[in-house]
Amino acid sequence: MTAMEQFVANLRAAPSRIVETAFRSGKPETDRTRSTFVFGNVFLHLHSVRTHRWSLRWTTTMGLGIASLAAFLITLVTGVLLMFYYKPFTEVAYDSIKDIHFVVPTGRFIRNIHRWAANVMVVCVILHMARAFYTGAYRKPREFNWLIGMGLLVVTLGLSFTGYLLPWDQLAYWAITIGANIAQSPREVTDALNITEYFDPGGFQRLLLLGSDMVGPEALIRFYLLHVMILPLVLGGLMAVHFWRIRKDGGLVKPADADQRAGTTEETVYPVFTDAPNRTYHLAAIVKGRTSQVGRGPENTVPSMPHLFYAELGVLMLTTLVCVLLGLISDAPLKELANPAVPENPAKAPWYFLGLQELVAFSAFMGGIGIPSIVLIGLGLIPYLDREKAGTGEWFGGPGGWSLVKQAMIVGFLSSLAIEAFVIHYGWLREWFPNIPQLFITALNPGTMITAVYGAYSVWLVRKYASARAGAMGLFTCFLCGFLVLTVIGTYFRGPNWVFYWSPSEWPKH
């Protein structure tokens, strides 16, 4: 073969060579190449090369974690697109959103998808947390990943809140005002104790958030910075640790007898390595037994490529479809330009904060900072208090769990509804004793009452069943129910001046 012939042959082979070299170790067709496909790829190697068949069952995770990630990726892409046109300055922010909505090609569609994906993300993160809780996935060795997950929940809510403020419309302006004053609400306590002059964490937080003593351009640029830079970076870092820990903590949580219950494999799937591995890593000395495969063969696992990746791709496509459809059906809201003289009436936060708004309507400090902190501390302590082993990996911890959850749902719904109904009908301390010191109301208000009832109920469960798991399940279920009740009341039953109305048709006309 002459040099010229060789050159032509190489040129003709170049397209197929490019494809081959892209895969590094050939196409993922055999067990061995499927494995190298995973660990030879920078994006895929967070997964193990083989996945237990229990992890692939629909009821194990319902795909909620991947759906949260998918929603985040959608907000990331659409958010970067919106940054082409959005201007974070008070004089032009509103106009730039209007441009995006009415002038920019596909701008309205992209903004709608961004807004819906953010909502889908909040829903998926909450449901994912409930799934992890009810299958006992927070237990040893996954305790710390539960804490990382809580951090992700807080950052997700922070991203949603900061995004809500950027359009600089009426909703945005009054949400910033209320948010900044919630940050300042420790003054409710320091004022009552008369120490604000010397110790003022509330004022410091507000100043840090607004960059000024009033809501203006400095505040907008700060929220913009948080929304597009600081919080996404924090979220990205936490996500990396979260996913890495899933792998290092032994994969998804499985019941002890998962191998038997996973059933027999289909004939087309090879449950064990059919090719001898061509490399062995001598790392056994530092592995301490948390990696899922130590001391066991790969029985009952299937290659992650394609079984896991195709499932994940399916969830990604489904999430995208849902966000796109919602974006086609419903437009993201844009109210009138911000008007510092007249608040919206009623001025409502985004739906996932309306439960909190209901609570701050009892006491700013307790509703905005006190009770959320108590809930977060309570959730964070759960893995360290419930150190039982029975029922890990089972929905509701196995037999009897579901009836406990049902009982807790009744308690959770009834107690929050009863306390709300009482307050709506009879009012609270300020109406009965106009001169009562504020500290009494801060400490004793409907929000703290509901929290106390839930706490007492879960302590009662711990004693009755002699099980921390029972108490944790009761408490978590109660908080979910309370969140739901307060959110629904805040969304559908609060009208102008935050007065209770059975339906918006009864709202006063003006």
Added chain:
Amino acid sequence: MTLQSGPQRSRLDPEPVPRRDLLGLGALWASASAMLLAVVGMLRLPKAAVLASPSKKFRVTLPETLAVGEAFVPPGRAVAFYRDTEGVYAVSTICTHLGCVVKPNAEGFECPCHGSRFTHDGTVAKGPAPRPLPWLKITGKENQFVVDEGSTVPQGTKVNA
């Protein structure tokens, strides 16, 4: 070569970490506290020192007739004027709860955000507001007044006019 001092260790035993290595531990803690202090120091930048401070004083011309119990709110301002037999007074309409602007009504004020209610003199009648609405310092006579949103006066301080 064999280890001369101490009991024989297996290769698989963990290496002993010298716990009383004073200099090493000192360096470790020094770098940790330096980084922590650096982070705290970095917070100094976003904590604004110079704040935009537009004048908080402005002129108000009251309408010729202002019935007792009727509020006059200068357009675009968060202050309500009242006139009664004892004189004129101005109440801030920024809610002491979370900063929404309250609206005057027949009984006093109502807040659209979280449902606080106040009487005409700013006293909390209902809802989550922790403190009464502050009274603002006003100077002037007849229908011409200057109000200073930056300084408050005790409840009940009325200006004869």
